[in-house]
Amino acid sequence: KAGVTQTPRYLIKTRGQQVTLSCSPISGHRSVSWYQQTPGQGLQFLFEYFSETQRNKGNFPGRFSGRQFSNSRSEMNVSTLELGDSALYLCASSLGTVVRGALQETQYFGPGTRLLVL
Amino acid sequence: AQKITQTQPGMFVQEKEAVTLDCTYDTSDPSYGLFWYKQPSSGEMIFLIYQGSYDQQNATEGRYSLNFQKARKSANLVISASQLGDSAMYFCAMRGGLNKLIFGAGTRLAVHP
Numbered sequence: 001k002a003g004v005t006q007t008p009r010y011l012i013k014t015r016g017q018q019v020t021l022s023c024s025p026i027s028g029h030r031s032v033s034w035y036q037q038t039p040g041q042g043l044q045f046l047f048e049y050f051s052e053t054q055r056n057k058g059n060f061p062g063r064f065s066g067r068q069f070s071n072s073r074s075e076m077n078v079s080t081l082e083l084g085d086s087a088l089y090l091c092a093s094s095l096g097t098v099v100r101g102a103l104q105e106t107q108y109f110g111p112g113t114r115l116l117v118l
Numbered sequence: 119a120q121k122i123t124q125t126q127p128g129m130f131v132q133e134k135e136a137v138t139l140d141c142t143y144d145t146s147d148p149s150y151g152l153f154w155y156k157q158p159s160s161g162e163m164i165f166l167i168y169q170g171s172y173d174q175q176n177a178t179e180g181r182y183s184l185n186f187q188k189a190r191k192s193a194n195l196v197i198s199a200s201q202l203g204d205s206a207m208y209f210c211a212m213r214g215g216l217n218k219l220i221f222g223a224g225t226r227l228a229v230h231p
Contacts, residue, residue, distance in 0.1 A: 045218035106153065106165055112162060
């Protein structure tokens, strides 16, 4: 079974631009979560999508948005890029079962997209 | 609030020896899950092992085992017979609310020949 794929793997943008990152989950997985990883803040949760609906969102400004398509593929968009948005963006997929507000299955991660904002 | 603490920024181990990476957690939820991930320099987070709070036995997956001490709120990862390819960042994570994983700061493991 193919793993989680993310495109592109590397991106260089300038301040003020916008960027769209893509994530294709493992076949059969309906939940896609996005994380930002920086040296200073570590791994932080951005949002999670299930069946084309955003179920939860972390503490990031509205410049960070996402969506999920009917085939469970997900995109993340960052508008008006800032230098501090430079990071490794990871997406993770799982089946998506939630009990008492928590995902039950293991989340499997993609290789990430490294974004550099100049 | 839920929290994961990894107190070892870096660890060194000789090839073929065992190494323990520490992880302590804090949660008031009686049902929780603990994960360990490996992140090589390429960036991908690789799932290693999972321990549920109600699991009676410590989890094992090949050379990886989890030393789960519930009363002490610790979930240490033990890697037996270290290999050069084990050199990477290792993250302990807990299944939290908002359908997210809560990660520790990570431990960088270097395996020496």
